[in-house]
Each structure stands twice: as structure tokens, then as C-alpha cells.
Amino acid sequence: MSSNIKRALIGAPFPTSREKHERLDKTRALAVFASDPISSNAYATEAIMSVLIVLGSGALVLTLPIAIAVASLVLMVVFSYIQTILHYPDGGGAYTVAKDNLGKYPSLFAGSALLIDYILTVSVSASAGVRAVTSAFPGSAPYSVLIALTAVALITWINLRGVRESGTIFAVPTYAFVGGVLLVIIIGMARSLGLFGLAPLPVYHDAVPASETLVGFAFIWLLLRAFAGGCTALTGIEAISNGVKAFKAPEARNAALTMVVMGVIAMSLFLGISYLSTHMHLIPEESESILSQMTRDIAGRGLLYFWVQLFTALILFLAANTGYQDFPRLSSFLANDGYLPRWMQNRGDRLVYSSGILILAVISSSIIILFRANEIAMLPLYALGVMLSFTLSQAGMAHLMSKIGKLEPGETEFTGVTTIHYEKNWHLKRMLNILGATMTGIVFIILVATKFTEGAWIVAVAIPLVVFMFDRINKHYQSVAQTLSTRDLLEEDLMDVADVAVVPIADVHRGTLRALQYAKRIADDVRAVCVATSPDVHERIERRWARFPKLTAGIELVILDYDYRDILTPLENYIVSVNDEEFTNKLVTVVIPEFIPEGWSAGVLHNQTANFLRRRLRSKQNIIVIDVPYHILPVDELVANGRKVDVDAGPTADDGEQQKADSAAT
């Protein structure tokens, strides 16, 4: 039944061989991967301006230069990641690059930072999207947590159904947002340049001079903070490099192309918005975003304005979806390397990493509930992880470029992950990577420093904790591998099987007689062990045993008299003593007769002694447990099978007594 519900929700299972068909073409891939960095334009320019405004609105002229600096950084990161994609065509992003070039711990820190950031991408973007909805419909504000959780559930469902659908569903809003904002920028530029005879743009000239003049360090610190704020535009850029394998063939080339298109689009919007808002002397206001002010001034409160507002909300939900592409994929890499549970690398019925998707849904939903869907409160935790992973990834690429520089022209080398060969301009590339690593490293430090008390400390603590968890999980898998290793395996290493079968019984009936017969098949020394909690029980067992001389021939009946009701303890002690004293260092077999009731509800009517005993014996090293099931059939089915039953008369006196005694066994 539960499998029918599952099928109705997420669809019929896909065969493994269908995997190739589930990949993304470039148009869909751009929609899936670019929504996160492109959606940053909803707030990135404003993030710069809201720092500068401290010096008075006159200082806002600094917005464009800072935006150009951010854009340069973005271009540098894009370049670095194109290098990564081309050198690592199997994908992997910061984690793989750091692993291949810097070693275990840098790669684990990159992995941990990215996983945390992906979770926050979902929480922040879903919450920000809901903020856009509740701004449009203020009456819905009290339900913001509920709406955000519903959005996350919807995105989870779409992703569980498989990647192609998610690409198709998500393509429209991304392109609608990009198209809308681009149109606004083009109209704005045309009006500002006086083209096509359009009315010139309104320009506000009420600039307030700085209330105090910051000099030296304080001024530079403020500029850095403004720059750091603008760096929210960088989140999500690395997604493509991590997901090269989700592209249609040729994967690396398609991914690199998509990366370039994404960088161009995102920076066009970013610089366009930054130029126009500086040119128009817009001032950040709490009640209305810069993007909204700009759109309204350029295009009026018409169709285009509402188009942009609507698709701002939708693209933010798509940005949340990016986390659903990245988190399960990176988790599967880490699981494959033994740093996360192995089952996280298994694909589900629809060829997606279902377990990663579900874990992401649970954690990000918890954060939404914890922060009451307030994305402003979450922002100080966000983007830190991305900057750390940029730094590590570019440092790794710089290291790779050094290796490439050491090669002779024509020579190739396999690094363990990818094959490299000599490149002419490796010096230049390495310089760019070093510069990028330094810049993003500084931004990381600025982010931690300026936001530490606002919540960045949580992430600063969580990243090493997750690395510690990776390490512990890896230690476990090392133990597994060593224990199971067949290296130097000799036949005599495998333990002998003792010629004994212990059969715990509570009574003599069809079920236990069947188990005893089975035990006789596999061992010569068969012992039926029964715990007698009173002299009555002792006597009854002996009497009933004597009734089946043929069936019990050659079997030793061991009755353990016990003055407490907890019959598991004497059984366990007896079995352990057989193992320890009689058959040291051999495998001892325990045959457990087990009732299988006719349905799950009937299970409540039996006291599960067999289950509890099996669970206790699991912890013993040298004990093998055999379940001999005995299925309980409804009386009418027994009659149908030709068994002689006597329902009306009820059990005979002896059987009635037996029926009662069974309670101890079942």
C-alpha cells in the first residue's frame, strides 16, 4: 500500500539504463543553475548602497565603482570555474578540486562549507520568495512560515520526480525574470541617452552630504563592508561546475558555455541596475526595494512593473531549487568517498538522490521554522560557506596550474581524478587563480568579521563540526573495509561451525517440533532448552515431551528452573555458556521457532520473545540465529487445507493448557 502511495506521488520507477535521457540541455540547465546567482540581483545592488548610505546619500556615487569591483570578482570566479570545468570534465567543483590538489582536510572543509551553504540557499531563497508574495498580499503575512514550508515541499516533490521535469517547469520564470529586467534596463538606458525620442529619466538631486567624514581605516572598512555586501551576487556561481554531469554530452563544453552565458547575464543585470540607480540618485528605502523603485521610475506602474515583481518572487523559489540540485549531488560525492552514509550515493526510483533531497528538505524546513521564515535574520549565516569554498577551489586550481607548468609540452599526467597536459599560458592562469583565492579569502574574512555576532558564528562553528562528523563516518567505513578485507585471507581464518543446535522452546507444539526437526537436519547435538518458571511448568514440559518419543528421539531436553519471570536472561546465559565453555571459538547455532501471526495487528497479541532473544544474541560474536517460522492461519483456512480442527468444542484440556503456555513463547 505504501508503495502505491509512493508511486502515485513520484511516479513509476525509471530503469537504470534510462539515466542518460534524464540529463539537461543548455536552455534548461541555465534555468536550473543560474536562478541562484541571477536572483541575487533582487538585492545585491541594494546591499552595497545600504552600507554606503551611512555616509549620507552623497556617498552613493561609490556604488558603481564597488559594483564594478564585484563584477570583476565575479568574472574572475567565472573564469576560474571555467578552468575547473575544463580540467575536471567529470564535475565535482570545489570539493573535488581541493581533494585533488590540496588533500583531505581542505576538501572536507570545502565540502562542509558548501553543504551548509546549499541548505541556507533553500531556507533563504524560499523565505525571500515568500517575502515577495506577502509584500504583494499583506494579508498573507501571518502565514509566511506555512507558505515557505509549502514552497519547500513543492520543490522537494518536483525534485523527487526527477531532474528533467524540474528543468522544464523552472525554465519559464527564469527567462521571464531576465527578460523583464533586461527590458527595464534597455528602456532606462535609452531614456538616459535620449534615444528613440523617449522622455529623459527623472534624476533626484537632493543628495545629503556625509554627516561625518570617515578617514583612513574606518573609510576603507566601510568600503570593504559595502563590497562584501555586494558579494551576495556571487552565491550560486559554483553550482554548474559541481553539476557538469547533469548536462547533456558534451558535458564539459556545454557546462562551460552555460557558465559564460550565466556570468554575462548576471553581470549585465547587476551593472545595469547599479549604473541606473546611481545615475538616478535612488536611495534605499525599507518599504520599497531599489529594483522596484527603478522599475517603477523607468516603466511606470504598468504591466512591466508587475511582471518584474511577480518573476522576482518566482526566481527566488527557483534559487531554492538550486540547493536541490547541488546538495544531493555533493552528498553523493562525499558518500562515495566514505564521508557520509553510503546510502546517500544510491539513486532512488526516479534516478535522483532521494535521500539527499529528503535530508535537505528536513533541515532547511527546520531552519525556516526556527527563523520564522525571516530571511533577513538568516543572511548573516549565508554566503560564508560559498566564499570559503571559492578560496579553497581557486587555491587548488593555482596548485594544479603549478603542476601543469612543471610538465613538458606533450606530456600528460593523471592526478588521480583528471588528466592534465602542458598549457602555454599556465603562468597567467595561475596568477588569476592566486588573485581570485586571495580576493575571495579576504571577502570570507570580512564576512565572518562583520557578521560574526549577528549569526556568522553559528556557521563558523558548524563547518568544523561537520568536518569532524565526516571524519568519524570515514573511520567507521575504514573499520568495515578492514574487517571484511579478503587480503591475506586463508581458509582456516574462517571460524569452525560447532556441531550443536540450541533450540529455545516454551512448549511442545507443532511449531517447536518443526524447529527441532530442522535442527536435527543441521546438527547431531540438538538441545531443546526450556525455562521453567514454576514446578508446574517443569512437570508439564516433561509430560508433553514424553508424548512424542519418535519426534524427540536423540534430542536432549534441557529444563532451566528459574525463579524470576524474565526468561530471556537464563536462555541467553545458557547459550553463552555453551559457546564459551563447550565450543570455544566455534560458531554456535541457535534455532528459534517463531510465530508469524496472520496480520500486523495480531502481532500485538504475542509477546515477541523470539524477537527480543534474537536482538540480544545479535551482540554475540559467534552465534548464528536461525528463524524457523510458523505461520498462524485463520481457522477456516486450516479447514480448507484439510487440517482436522475442532472449533466448537474448543481445545482439549491438554491443548487448552498448551494454548495458555504458548503465551510465553510468542
Add this chain to the structure above:
Amino acid sequence: MSSNIKRALIGAPFPTSREKHERLDKTRALAVFASDPISSNAYATEAIMSVLIVLGSGALVLTLPIAIAVASLVLMVVFSYIQTILHYPDGGGAYTVAKDNLGKYPSLFAGSALLIDYILTVSVSASAGVRAVTSAFPGSAPYSVLIALTAVALITWINLRGVRESGTIFAVPTYAFVGGVLLVIIIGMARSLGLFGLAPLPVYHDAVPASETLVGFAFIWLLLRAFAGGCTALTGIEAISNGVKAFKAPEARNAALTMVVMGVIAMSLFLGISYLSTHMHLIPEESESILSQMTRDIAGRGLLYFWVQLFTALILFLAANTGYQDFPRLSSFLANDGYLPRWMQNRGDRLVYSSGILILAVISSSIIILFRANEIAMLPLYALGVMLSFTLSQAGMAHLMSKIGKLEPGETEFTGVTTIHYEKNWHLKRMLNILGATMTGIVFIILVATKFTEGAWIVAVAIPLVVFMFDRINKHYQSVAQTLSTRDLLEEDLMDVADVAVVPIADVHRGTLRALQYAKRIADDVRAVCVATSPDVHERIERRWARFPKLTAGIELVILDYDYRDILTPLENYIVSVNDEEFTNKLVTVVIPEFIPEGWSAGVLHNQTANFLRRRLRSKQNIIVIDVPYHILPVDELVANGRKVDVDAGPTADDGEQQKADSAAT
């Protein structure tokens, strides 16, 4: 660890042989069993008066006659139950008497009615006791649900520790309440009769005449309702007859004596309170109970007043405890007869029916939460069950007396439960029983009729539903008994074991090789079955299999190629086909190699394929499952055991590949 917590909470287990010592002497038994009927005096008189007041305070003179009628009924019931105790010295009360004399369904209705009433005894008494506490400390009123639940938890704990302690702890408040109220009544009587030179009692003479005069049916209906209200004094009377076995020997005599003492005390208090409150012309008020008014007028607001108020609260908690004596005991009777889960007849570590105690605690706590600890709202559900069981019990006794009358003097007969012999005055006894059954039957009908819409319908629906549940449970146990019956058992009835062992494996490693070795011990036809989800896996398994020619000699390797990831389905299908097609009607053995991780937390890191497979195979009739465990040890322990491990170098390429593949198996 959990067993240490258990021991700290409820104490060390008692040996079964200590059982006799845990019985109650008469003093303790009275405290345990009589608190319920005696505590009724806190509200029984008032229950009569609050009906009569409808006619004006002048009608309150009818209180004493009605109280005398109730007291007669109580005496009749007490007499009937003494007969029951003497004729059924092994105990059992209404359920046993109805079973022995009226047959299955009357006894099940009696059992169902009593179980429900016992649950309500706990909920009502705990809530009423809390009401007494919150009346004394009005600030605690908002926490009444919490206090009631704490009280129930405390009573549960005391009962789980064992019956002797509960008798000791509970003796003091019962006797303190009885002594206090008796003293108040004696002083009141002395003052009313002008003895010892005490001041005469205040008498209020502002009787209000009836606002309307009821005639005929309406008047009788009102009298019946007042009488029914007073019948709350009868709840709990049957407890002793149900618990004869809890008494010290001679059980029946001690129980009968205790019954008489209890009846005398309860009725002395009831008639005393009724007489004095009628004599003083007290009028029921919402803010102060009749008992409180009477005590205050007779003894003043001094030590005696607060003594009575305090112990009123405490005896109500003791009344709740009565449910903890009765419910588990009656449950164990019903379980013993196969109408409740068999494990309810098992005694726990401290020789009490722990499971019954815990079930009672959960259900009565739920009712307290549901009714927000408001006992007034629960009262319409209460006392119905007791009246139905009285009726059935006395009808049964009347039937028994008829049987006794048919015997010749000197002749004896065994009814199936008890031995009877001719008694001279059987006619008289039978008349009394018939009268009692009729009276309590009428009271039952009055209770249902007058309280139906106030909640009595819930119980009227619940009683037959519980009987239906008894019936279903009994059908299951009949199936069990018939399936396991050894009657007409022939050796050839037990199924043959097929000479085959199917070993599902995910890879070739120490764990699976051990399982294969074991399989070779028990069957000649051993088949290692592996699901290959890709050609890579197929090829790898064949290669690794070939590495162990000696260990795998004579074992067939079956590789099932499968294009989905759900490997359980092809494994299950293969095993079923072996059973259905190759070895029809024989037992087929499946040997499952199973990882046992080093701790519970490590279990999360494996995907439990072995567990899931075992669970699926449980539903198959002819499949026997063998778990061959393989314990994962921490690497340092392996070294200590002399195994060659190579942690720093990591697994070899081949072992690394194997390590990854293990994920599918574990």
C-alpha cells in the same frame, strides 16, 4: 542502561517464590479496597440533595429516606458479594460469576463494563482529588491537569513497585479520613441529642416550599433520579470479591470479613452524614460541599475541619489507586481466558501485572487530558459499568442458588470454577439475589436514561465495542491453538527440508565467505545470489568470485542482472521461484550474511538490506532464514586481535572498490 534505570525506579526483581509474602493483611486490604466506596461519602449525600432541591429546600427531608434506600441496596450488594466470595474463594467477581453461571457473552459484558469503570475510577477520583487541592490553593487551579497527571504517575509508580508497599503507604489516609468523619458524626450526634452538656446543633429553618408540585410519574422520576445519584456510593464495592487472591490466607474468610467492615464503615458515614445534614436543614451550595458545611457547623473551622478536608483529598487519590488493583487483575483473568493479549497475564519484575498497570495509566491519563481534569464532566460516564456488572453478577448468583437447591443434602458438584454443595436457605438467598439484580438493573437503566446525552452514550457504545474486541482476540488465539495443536500429529505432517541454501550476497568479502561456508555445512546445493545493477557490477563480482576458487568450490554463483536500483525485489522473486518451482512444499533455507556495526549509531551508516530482506521473507510460509552475523570491530581492536591491518595506506585499489560495493550489502 535502560535496565539500570528500570531497576532504580521500581526496584530489584522479586523471585517468583516470594509471591505469597506480597499479599495483604486485613488492615492494609481495607485501606486498599475500601478507599473507593468510602471516598464516595465526599459526594454521595450531596448527589441526592442536588436532585431534590429542584422541588425547593422543603423537599430535602426526603434525603434520609432515599439514603436509607441506597444503604439497603448497599447492604444487599454486600450480602450478595459475601455469598460470591464464599462460593468463589479463588476470586473473580462479576466476570467469573457471570462466566460460571450465565455463559460467555454475559461474562464478557460484565468484564467490559468493569474494565471501563476501573479506568474511569482513576480519571474521576484523581480529578476530584485535584479539585480538593485546587479548592484549598486556588492559585494552583490552572495546573489542575498537570497535578492530576502527576498524581496518576505517582500512583502508577507505587503500584509498579509492588502491592505490599502500596498497602502500607495507603493505610494512613484511609483511616485518617474515616476517623475524622466518624468523630465529626459522633460530636454531631452528641450535640443533636444534648449529651455531655455540649451546645445543641444549629438548625436552619428557612425552608423554601416547592415552587411547583410534581405529581405522579414526574415525582417518581425525580425520586428515582435522586436515588440514582446516591448510588455513586456503590462504586467500588465489588473490588474485594475480584481481589480475594490478594488477601493473606485464609483468603475467602479475610475477604468476607473485610467486606463486612467496609460496608459497615461506608454506610455508617453515609447515613450519619445524611441524617445530620437533613436534621440541620443544610442546603447544597456550589461553593462548599455538604460534607464541608456539616463539618464546619459541627466542629468549627479548627484542626478537625482541616483534617477532614485534607484527608478527603487524599482518600480520593487512594480511590484512584483502587483502579490499579482491579484493572490489572481483571485484565489478567480475561487474558488468561484468551480475551485480552496473553502477555497481560504475565507478572513483571515486582510480581505485579505491569502491562495492565501501564495500559491503565495511559488510558486514564488520556481521559484526564481530554476532559481537562474536570470530574463533573466525567461523572455521567461513571458508575454505569459497575451497575451493569452488579446486575450480571447477582443474576449469576441467583442461577447458582438454583443449582444448589437442586442438589441433595451432602451431594457436591464442580461447576467448572468452584465446588458447590446443598445449602438449607438457598431459597431465601436466591430471592435476595433476584431482588438485588432487579434493583441494580433498574438503577443501571435509570443511569443510562437520565445521563444518556450528557455522556453516558459513550460508555453505552464502548461496552459492546470492547466485547467485540474480546471476541476478535479470542478468535486469533483459537487459530493459534488449532495451528499448533499436536492432536493427530504424525511425523510426516512436518514439512521436508529442501537440500538447498540460497545466500544473497552483494560482494565477495570475509562476511559473505563466512556465510557461504556455513551454507555448505547445511546443504549440498548452495547458491550465492547477487543482483547486478550494472554491467560493471556483474563483471566485478565474477572477477572477485574467481579469486577464491577453493572457498567457492561447489557453490553456484547466480548473478541477476537488474535495471532498477531496488535489489530486494529480484532477490525475493528468485527465492520464491526456488521455493515454488524447484522445491514445492519443502522448506527452503536462506542464509543472510549480516553486518553488525560496532554501535547503534553506526547502524545509520548502513542501508539495512539484510533487515529488509528478512522482513520480506517473514511473510513467506516455507522459508527459513539464517542470519550469519559479521561483527565490525574498530580498527585498533582488529590489530589487538592479531589481524594485519593497513590503516595509513588505506584499502588497496581492489579493497577500496569492494568497500564501496559493501554499501549495497549493509
